Amino acid sequence: MTLTIAAALVAALLSFIWIGLRARASNEDLDTYLTARNSQSASTLALSFLASGMGAWILFVPPEIAAFVGPVALGGYVLGAALPFIVLVWFGPAIRRHMPDGRSLAEYAQARFGTVLRHWLSALSILYMLCFITAELTAMSTITAMLSPLPGSWVTVGLVVTTLIYTVWGGLRASLATDRWQAWLLLGLLALVAGAAVASLPAGPLPKPMPSAPLEVGVSVALTLIIAVTAANLFHQGYWQRIWSAQSDAALRQGAWWGGVSTMVVMAAVGAMGALAVMSGKDLGTPPAPLFALVAAAGQWLALPTLLLALALVASSVDTLQSGLASLLSTYRPGHNTSLRAARWITVLLMVPVLLVALQGHSVLRLFLIADLLCATAVVPVLLGLWSRMTPRAAVLGCLAGLVGAVLPGWLDTGSVAQGLLAASFPTNVPTLAPFVGALLVSSLVCVGTAFFSQRPSAG
DSSP, X not given: OHHXXXXXXXXXXHHHHHHHHHTSOTTOOHHHHHHOTTOBOXXXXXXXXXXXXXXXXXXXXXXXXXXXXXXXXXHHHHHHHHHHHHHXXXXXXXXXXXXXXXXXXXXXXXXXXXXXXXXXXXXXXXXXXXXXXXXXXXXXXXXXHHHOSSOHHHHHHHHHHHHHHHHHHHHHHHHHHHHHHHHHHHHHHHHHXXXXXXXXXXXXXXXXXXXXXXXXXXXXXXXXXXXXXXXXHTTOHHHHHHHHHBSSHHHHHHHHHHHHHHHHHHHHHHHHHHHHHHHTTOOOTTTTOHHHHHHHHHOGGGHHHHHHHHHHHHHHHHHHHHHHHHHHHHTOSTTOOOOHHHHHHHHHHHHHHHHHHHTTTOOOHHHHHHHHHHHHHHHHHHHGGGXXXXXXXXXXXXXXXXXXXXXXXXXXXXXXXXXXXXXXXXXXXXXXXXXXXXXXXXXXXXXXXXXXXXXXXXXX
């Protein structure tokens, strides 16, 4: 069994390398490497948005939310995962027209608001994406240990080396090509895993009711997830690269719509398995992992398809993040782009500390939540850059106000700034609504108010 699993994983990784390297442009320059400009169809973008937006986290978080909080909270999570694509439908074509030669959200911020905000938004994007990669690699190691006798560290290292080989040499084109195949692979494997797990349940009514927390708890969790996930994913440079890779505005709109719809369907299906695990009376384990409880009950043979599903999920998200980081850091200094060779080395060097942290197996959830909250403080000022009256001063003040707004609920509740800061750092590793609402509302009020009352609208 060990040799069979190892052979299947190696075969999958080698196939990813082959697909990625075949997609490499023969006359590649830095711009092609970073953007694959104006080359991708709607169907390719839709599959890429699905594959790159997913990750091993969908095997843990949606089932747990459905199992312990219920369908209302799961609905919020599903909506939050799809909303960034809907935002791209609205704002993506306008940003393409505003910056036809752009490469990143940071470059847009530079053109619209200046250097200070560019550096701040770049820092937020880098923090978020590094947390994302670390969490994905940690999850891959955990899943490998759960489902096979193979060392999780071996599979994780192999996955990082694999994605680096094709993203370093092929750039965004390689990531897009592998995303297309990984999307179909994950859809097929997910259908197999979910179908087998559900088929293994006893016939007739399940012994326990649908899990459901009180409505106010479900709504609070749903709103928190909608704000946190949407705000953070709008700082995912991999998504913004795809704005400029689209063949046209129409291809971008269609790709983003279908990417969002398919993401909602996948997340709802995976989350429903968590509810089924509870309703069927399965032992969820310690720590609880509802989906894997169903998989274990369905039979040992299902371990390999589930492990391959996790591999496809992690590879598709990690290669997108690697390409996004290379794009962001290669254009970090305004007017001073790095060489193609330097962009490749940046990608490789960034993965070394990330891999070392991931192999320790530590939870990065708290850091992830802080990164999500910081993104929420800046998302409204950035998107309002398309408003002609928006000014650099309004955007900067809005971002600063968002930081205050994140701390304000805890400060008002306890009367202590220190306690407000502590609450905004999520000491219990549980996302709470108040800091996110405070960040979003205060940043919106300040930047809109400042821009509205400015004497002269900026050119936009």
